[in-house]
Amino acid sequence: MHWTNLWNRLRRRPRHLEEDLNEELAFHLEMKRQALLGEGLPDAEAEQEARRSMGNLTLSREHAREAWSFGWAADLARDLKIGVRSLRGQVGFAVTVTLTLALGIGMNGILFTVYNALAFTPWAVRDAARVVQLTTQDKRQKWRGFSWPEFLYLRAHSQTADGIVALVGQGVRLRNGEQTWNAAATFASDNFFDVMGTGFAAGRGFSPASGDMLHPAAELVLEYGTWQSRFGGSPGIVGQWLEVNGQALQVVGVAAQGFSGPSPTYPQLWIPGALQDKLNPGSYTIRSSGSCCFYVFGHLRPDVGQAQAQSELEILSHQFRQSVKEETGRLQLSYPSLLANPSLDPQARQIFVILAVATVLLLLLSCANAANLQLARAQARRREIAVRLSLGAARGRILRQLLAESLLLASLAGAVTFGIANFLPWMIVHWIAPSEERIAISFQADWRVAGFLVAASFLTGLMFGLAPALAAVRDATASGLREGGRTATGARTRVTFLAVQVALCATVLGAAALLVRAMQEAQEIDAGFAWESLVLVSPQMATSKLNSAQMNAFLQQFRETVERLPGVDSVASSSVIPFGGRYTSTSVASEQRRDGLTAGFATVSANYLRTLRIPVLAGREFTKEDESRQDAVLINETLATLLSPGESLVGKRISAMGQREVIGVVRNTSVNEISAAPGPYFYVPGPGDASLRFLVRYSGPEKPLLSAIPAAARAVDSRQMAAAAPFAENVARARRAAKIAASMAGVVGCLSLSLACVGIYGVAAYQVSQRTREIGVRMALGARSGQIVSLVLRQNLKAVGIGAIVGLAGALGFGRFLRSMLYGLSPADPAALAATVFILAIMATIAAWPNVRRATRIEPASALRHD
Amino acid sequence: MAPAEVLPGTLEMLILRTLQRGPLHGYGIAQYLLQVSGQVLRVGEGSLYPALQRLLVNGWAEAEWGQSETGRRARFYSLTAAGKKRLQEEEKEFDRIVEAIRLVLRTV
Numbered sequence: 001m002h003w004t005n006l007w008n009r010l011r012r013r014p015r016h017l018e019e020d021l022n023e024e025l026a027f028h029l030e031m032k033r034q035a036l037l038g039e040g041l042p043d044a045e046a047e048q049e050a051r052r053s054m055g056n057l058t059l060s061r062e063h064a065r066e067a068w069s070f071g072w073a074a075d076l077a078r079d080l081k082i083g084v085r086s087l088r089g090q091v092g093f094a095v096t097v098t099l100t101l102a103l104g105i106g107m108n109g110i111l112f113t114v115y116n117a118l119a120f121t122p123w124a125v126r127d128a129a130r131v132v133q134l135t136t137q138d139k140r141q142k143w144r145g146f147s148w149p150e151f152l153y154l155r156a157h158s159q160t161a162d163g164i165v166a167l168v169g170q171g172v173r174l175r176n177g178e179q180t181w182n183a184a185a186t187f188a189s190d191n192f193f194d195v196m197g198t199g200f201a202a203g204r205g206f207s208p209a210s211g212d213m214l215h216p217a218a219e220l221v222l223e224y225g226t227w228q229s230r231f232g233g234s235p236g237i238v239g240q241w242l243e244v245n246g247q248a249l250q251v252v253g254v255a256a257q258g259f260s261g262p263s264p265t266y267p268q269l270w271i272p273g274a275l276q277d278k279l280n281p282g283s284y285t286i287r288s289s290g291s292c293c294f295y296v297f298g299h300l301r302p303d304v305g306q307a308q309a310q311s312e313l314e315i316l317s318h319q320f321r322q323s324v325k326e327e328t329g330r331l332q333l334s335y336p337s338l339l340a341n342p343s344l345d346p347q348a349r350q351i352f353v354i355l356a357v358a359t360v361l362l363l364l365l366s367c368a369n370a371a372n373l374q375l376a377r378a379q380a381r382r383r384e385i386a387v388r389l390s391l392g393a394a395r396g397r398i399l400r401q402l403l404a405e406s407l408l409l410a411s412l413a414g415a416v417t418f419g420i421a422n423f424l425p426w427m428i429v430h431w432i433a434p435s436e437e438r439i440a441i442s443f444q445a446d447w448r449v450a451g452f453l454v455a456a457s458f459l460t461g462l463m464f465g466l467a468p469a470l471a472a473v474r475d476a477t478a479s480g481l482r483e484g485g486r487t488a489t490g491a492r493t494r495v496t497f498l499a500v501q502v503a504l505c506a507t508v509l510g511a512a513a514l515l516v517r518a519m520q521e522a523q524e525i526d527a528g529f530a531w532e533s534l535v536l537v538s539p540q541m542a543t544s545k546l547n548s549a550q551m552n553a554f555l556q557q558f559r560e561t562v563e564r565l566p567g568v569d570s571v572a573s574s575s576v577i578p579f580g581g582r583y584t585s586t587s588v589a590s591e592q593r594r595d596g597l598t599a600g601f602a603t604v605s606a607n608y609l610r611t612l613r614i615p616v617l618a619g620r621e622f623t624k625e626d627e628s629r630q631d632a633v634l635i636n637e638t639l640a641t642l643l644s645p646g647e648s649l650v651g652k653r654i655s656a657m658g659q660r661e662v663i664g665v666v667r668n669t670s671v672n673e674i675s676a677a678p679g680p681y682f683y684v685p686g687p688g689d690a691s692l693r694f695l696v697r698y699s700g701p702e703k704p705l706l707s708a709i710p711a712a713a714r715a716v717d718s719r720q721m722a723a724a725a726p727f728a729e730n731v732a733r734a735r736r737a738a739k740i741a742a743s744m745a746g747v748v749g750c751l752s753l754s755l756a757c758v759g760i761y762g763v764a765a766y767q768v769s770q771r772t773r774e775i776g777v778r779m780a781l782g783a784r785s786g787q788i789v790s791l792v793l794r795q796n797l798k799a800v801g802i803g804a805i806v807g808l809a810g811a812l813g814f815g816r817f818l819r820s821m822l823y824g825l826s827p828a829d830p831a832a833l834a835a836t837v838f839i840l841a842i843m844a845t846i847a848a849w850p851n852v853r854r855a856t857r858i859e860p861a862s863a864l865r866h867d
Numbered sequence: 868m869a870p871a872e873v874l875p876g877t878l879e880m881l882i883l884r885t886l887q888r889g890p891l892h893g894y895g896i897a898q899y900l901l902q903v904s905g906q907v908l909r910v911g912e913g914s915l916y917p918a919l920q921r922l923l924v925n926g927w928a929e930a931e932w933g934q935s936e937t938g939r940r941a942r943f944y945s946l947t948a949a950g951k952k953r954l955q956e957e958e959k960e961f962d963r964i965v966e967a968i969r970l971v972l973r974t975v
Contacts (some may be wrong), residue, residue, distance in 0.1 A: 008924050020930075021916070024893060024942045028912060029934070031894040036936070067920035076891045 013068050017389070021061050030052055034448040075397075079404035079683035087405065092574055093377060094409065095371045100758070101413035101464070103751060104366030105456050107359040109417040109445075115352065117443045123262045125196040126438075127299065132306065132333040133262070134164075134296040135312060141283075145293035148273065148286035151189070153320040154296070156718065160309035163195035165731035167261065168294045170280070173721060174268070176230070179720055183226075184269040184437070186261060188277050193221065195299050196261055201227065202543065203238035203253030210272035213287065219272060220249040224257040225438060226268040244271065245279045246719065250426055260440035262297055278356045289324040298333075306333055318841075352743065354818060358508055358748050364506040365752050367464040369759045372497045374406060374464060376766050378472030385476040395477070399469050401568035407458065414457030421445040421453070423708060432740055446549070467493065495795055498763045499803040505756035506840055508805020511814040512749030513832040515837075518822040519742035525823060527731070528669030529578065530679065531612035536577060537562070537694035539720065554717055559605075559694065561712045567700040572611040573692045576602035576671070580693070583672055588682065589655040590643040599639050599680035600671060603692075608683065609634070609666060611697045619650040619664030626685045633660035639680035639821055640665045656682050679822065695727065702726060734773025753839065757847040760780040760796070764851035768792060771850070776863025785856040792855045793848065800844050808833060877933040878910065878918050880961060883946060886928060887892075892935060893919060913942035921945060927953050 036046035054060075073759035087094045128542050128557055133155075136146070151166040158164060166190040168396055174183040193205025201224055207216040220242065222231070231237045241248045249271065260266045271279065276286045300309050314331040321328045351779070377425075378385075387397055425443040439601035471493045539558065555573075563571045576584060608614075609621040617637065633656050640649055649662045665759035668678040699704055704725045768775070815827025825832075869877045886897050896919075922928035929951035935941035946954070 008926060012926060020942065023940070025912070025916070026937060027892070027941050028894045031935075031937075054912055056913070060916055063913060064916040064920045067917050067924055369959060455971065 001301060001828025003850070009237070015141075017065065017068060021064055023060060025054075025057060029057075039712065066320050075400065079401045080408060082401060083342060083405040083408045087408065090168075090377070093373065094412075097373050098411045098412045098416065100366045100369050100373070100755065101410055103755065104363035105410070105413050105453065105460060105747070106127065106361075106417040106420060107362050107751070108456055109414075109421045109453050110425050111352075111355055111359050112429065113421045113443055113445055113449050114429060116446065116448050116452075117425070117441050118264075120448060121442065121446075124198065124258060124260065124442075125262060130300045130302065131196065132298050132300060132309070132335060134298055134330045134331060134333060135315065135569050136331045146296045146402050147289050148276075148294060149289045149324070150317065150320050151296050152292055154298075154313060155191075156314050157190075157316050158298070158313060160304040160312045162301045163191060163277035163299040164296060165189045165192045165195050165298075166294040167192060168273070169263065169267060171321050172244050172269075172271070172279065173246075173723075177723070178228075181835075182723065184265070185269050186263065186267040187273045187274050188261070188270050190262070192270065193255070196297070197254040197255065198259050201254040201256055202235045203251070204270050205253055206270075212359060213273055214377070215272050215273050216274035216278070218247065218249045218275065219252045220244065221270040222251055222254045223266050223270075224255055224259065227254045228263040230268075232613050244269075246721075247275075247279055249275075250300020258440075258600065262295070264441050266438040266440045278852055289320075289326060297523045308556070309333060329617050331619065332351060334624045342720070350820065354741075354821075357814070357817075358511065358745070361504050361508050362462065362752055362755070363510070364463075365501055365755045367460055368501040369755050369762075370406075370409070371468050372494055372501075372762055375468040375471060375494055375497070376403065376762065378468050378475075382476050383474060389473075389476055393471050399473055402469035402472060403462070403465045403861070406469070407461035410457040412460030413460070414453040418445055418450060418453050418680065455636050460539060467497075468531060493652045494763050494766065495799045498759060498796065499799040499806075500802050501759040502758050502803050502844070504806035505752045506804050506836060507814060508752040509749045509840065510808055510833065510836040512745035512753070513816060513836045514811070514815050514818060514822065514827065514829060515742045515745040517673075517829055517832045517835075519739060521825050522823040525670075527578065530776055531731050533698055533702070533722050534731060535696040535705055535709065536727045537696060537722055537724050539694070539713065539722045540694075554720060555692070557716045558713055558812050560721075562694065562696060562709055562717055565705065565708050565712065567698045567705060568700055569697040570607050570611045571694055572608040573605040573694050574602050574608055575604070575686075576600075576729070577693050577695070578612075578669060578671060579733065580672070584811070586657055587659065588639065588643070588680070590649070592641065592644050596655075597642060597680065598683055599647055599656070601684060604683045604687040606685070608695075613697075614669055615667045617665045617667060619662070620650060621664055621666070622683075622685045629685055631660045631661055632663050632667055632685055634664045634683040635662055636666055636668050636678070636681040636705070638668055638678060638684055642680055658683060660684070698726075753843055756840075757843050760800070760847040764792065764796060764848040767795070768855045769853045771855075772858060773861050774862045775858050779858060779863075780860035788851050788856050788858075792852050796844075796848060800840075804840055806839060808836065811836065812826055874924075877961065878914060879922060880954065880957040881908070881910075882918060882922065882944075883927065883950055883957070886922070886944055886946040886950070887954065890931070890943040892941040892943050895943070921951065925949075925953075946974075 032053065033046050036049050037043070051057075072678075079558055083604065091222075123131070125131055134146070148166065151164065151350050155164040167186050167189060169184060172183055172185040174181055188206075190208055190211030191204045193200075195236050197205055200221075203221075206219055207217050210219050213861040222237065227237065238253060240251050242251060243249075244580045245404045255270070261270075273286065297312070298309070300306070310333045312330065313333070317331050337490075377859060388398060389395065422445045429439060429441070429443065460540075476691070539555065557574065559571055560566060573853065583599050583600055584602070585600045587596045588599045604622065606627055607622045609616060619634075621634065622632065633654065634654075635643070635654075643649060643654060644652075649666075650665060651662065653659050653661050666683075670678050670682070671681065696705065706726075709724040710722050713720045716837060771791075775791070778788065778791070811833070812827055815822070819827060881900055882896055885891060885899050891899065893912075893915055895914055897912070899902070900908045900910055920931075922944070924931060928944045928946060929947055930942050930944050933943045953965060
């Protein structure tokens with residue numbers, strides 16, 4: 001229908017359409033009667049003849065009125081009204097279908113709410129609509145952060161942005177009087193609060209003096225939540241001094257409540273970026289144009305378009321990079337959101353895709369389930385439909401009415417979902433996120449979520465409603481009004497749905513089994529070293545008060561003190577801690593491999609291998625004497641094989657950070673993630689820099705050590721601090737991702753299994769009720785209960801079998817997609833596939849069993865009386 | 868000659884043409900068409916009144932209650948400017964089609 005037509009109908013519709021039509025037709029009738037009387041017919045006959053020739057008056061009026069009706073819209077309203085009435089009579093059915101669909105739509109809705117919050121919702125910063133994130137990609141299409149000098153150059157020269165800020169997150173050690181703790185800090189440029197800030201709960205933001213590169217003002221701004229929890233929300237905090245990494249900084253303000261900047265989690269405090277070198281000496285200097293990793297955001301001027309700003313900033317970036325002889329790359333602007341962030345872990349993106357596939361499968365499964373229920377109901381209503389068809393109702397009209405009912409049920413499910421979408425995503429994300437991080441993202445169900453749910457409900461309604469409605473109309477046409485007419489089409493559709501359900505369930509279940517197996521596998525994979533009975537010690541040095549000789553002396557003394565603590569077996573230090581998240585690599589070459597290859601490395605102290613229990617396969621490990629050598633190296637098995645296959649390298653020289661003699665070959669160990677095949681790696685001896693950490697092997701109780709070690713640091717030098725934690729925490733963190741993926745997969749797998757069971761139960765129940773008479777006859781003729789069981793099960797077993805095979809193929813395909821999360825487990829893992837089949841078979845049997853039993857207990861006599 | 872049904876799609880044009888002579892009520896329209904067509908075009912009430920409603924919806928005709936020749940209250944339909952334009956278009960289109968049909972009949 002045309003919109004202009006709709007408008008005409010609304011505008012010109014007479015106010016008394018009904019009365020007008022009635023009176024008009026009455027007038028017509030009267031005129032006819034008069035004419036007939038004029039022809040000489042008697043009174044009664046004229047009346048009769050006039051009425052006869054007028055035909056069906058009601059129908060004429062109906063048709064005339066239809067010219068004004070809104071067509072489908074009015075029909076839909078009527079269909080929905082009928083739908084509500086008919087569903088009210090079957091509350092049990094309506095509730096079951098709604099819940100089934102709510103499960104499917106709900107999972108998708110929750111995932112979309114999370115996606116919406118991450119991808120579309122702007123950060124809660126000032127004038128977010130004009131804030132963009134600058135990102136660059138180098139030639140290898142890899143994300144690259146900005147150096148501080150490049151940021152300063154862009155900020156000084158850009159005409160299109162009236163504010164450019166840089167920031168980077170970093171953990172710091174915070175001390176307030178006697179209290180010390182690790183805190184997430186954001187190092188930000190001095191203009192950060194001017195550009196992005198949403199105000200202050202107390203005090204002010206950074207002063208311009210905090211941006212001075214040589215003598216930055218020692219300031220910090222507290223986050224609102226931290227101010228409340230750590231400082232009791234006292235306004236007196238402004239002006240006080242706190243110690244950050246051993247440096248005294250003055251609190252100048254508290255950011256407004258809810259402000260996290262363009263970050264998905266709340267930092268505890270903001271520190272001027274120019275203080276970076278002072279607070280983290282030794283690691284790198286932000287003055288170098290080769291430094292990296294600042295996030296840069298710009299606030300565009302109101303009259304400037306994004307494309308214009310992008311080309312200007314790209315030119316500026318190229319100018320700067322060419323002047324310092326750095327590789328140039330493409331610069332892009334994006335509205336800051338977590339998913340748009342190119343530095344985002346690709347695995348997080350992948351988890352999203354996997355979850356999306358799984359939830360869509362789940363939705364299909366619940367659709368198939370609801371379709372089967374709907375089908376059973378349509379079968380029961382076949383008589384009604386047949387009567388209406390024979391009375392002249394259009395098939396399309398009946399189809400539409402059945403569909404309207406399905407849409408109604410799907411909409412109910414969508415509404416239920418909208419209710420839970422307001423709080424469940426928030427709960428799930430908080431469960432997944434590491435407990436020490438406070439999430440700053442709002443997971444409100446907004447108009448986008450509502451739109452998504454409306455679309456999803458509509459599609460769902462069509463998906464699960466169309467096939468049963470078509471089948472019902474077709475059946476009714478075929479069987480007509482025949483008493484108890486039974487056709488095979490409905491039964492066949494149901495069995496097909498059953499197979500589809502089982503296939504979907506097997507796919508989801510198979511993938512879930514794979515993930516669970518992979519996590520088991522990951523637990524069993526040997527990391528290559530013993531991480532039990534190990535304490536990780538992170539010295540937090542007040543570096544500003546020490547020169548490097550004093551620093552080394554402190555570390556040396558600290559280490560010796562810890563070695564003497566009761567229960568300590570050995571102590572070692574390393575620049576890179578396994579599962580610590582850090583990775584350093586460089587190029588290595590040998591006689592046989594002159595072209596060289598890239599290998600990871602760590603600078604370690606003597607006794608490192610002994611402390612971690614890493615076996616030495618050939619040669620020996622570093623001793624105290626080696627620590628000052630510049631020409632010794634230990635290599636792992638993989639590197640040894642790559643550099644010189646089939647020949648021992650011990651005693652030979654290789655090129656690895658200078659020419660070095662291989663003094664030993666050691667076993668492979670996992671570095672940052674548990675892997676069955678760790679890459680090439682080597683160790684060089686040395687005392688390490690300020691970023692080194694200690695590993696302490698102990699025997700006996702752990703608890704006393706965790707407090708004795710920090711005390712030892714203070715005993716050596718009262719200005720210093722050290723944190724001690726069980727090393728197992730590191731490993732657990734590395735395994736978190738696998739654990740979360742596996743438990744989510746478990747939940748989704750269980751949901752799909754229970755949906756499939758409901759489906760199997762429903763089909764079996766329906767079959768038994770449909771064939772009660774047949775079963776009764778067979779029993780009366782002497783069929784044994786075994787034969788009855790096979791009669792009931794045969795068709796279903798075939799459907800389950802076909803479904804399971806298709807589903808397993810699907811699971812294999814899904815598994816290939818999951819490969820990167822399987823820790824080396826094959827997607828065709830026999831244990832996972834066998835478990836899937838086994839679970840499915842057991843559950844299918846359990847689901848069908850009550851009905852099979854019912855079938856064998858049918859009383860022939862009563863069954864024959866059964867309609 | 869026996870009465871015939873009005874050709875599909877032409878009823879509205881015939882009504883518009885009838886109304887060009889002046890306002891008329893439904894019964895009058897049916898009578899007029901029957902007379903003018905030499906008792907050939909008999910318009911049933913089942914199609915006349917829906918067609919009249921369609922003319923109202925599209926704004927081609929207006930309706931007003933008035934007094935009939937016999938003194939009874941009757942609803943009179945009259946042509947609007949848009950209706951006149953529509954009539955011209957429909958007549959032109961009708962001529963074109965009839966011409967085309969004739970052409971085919973003559974050729975074959």
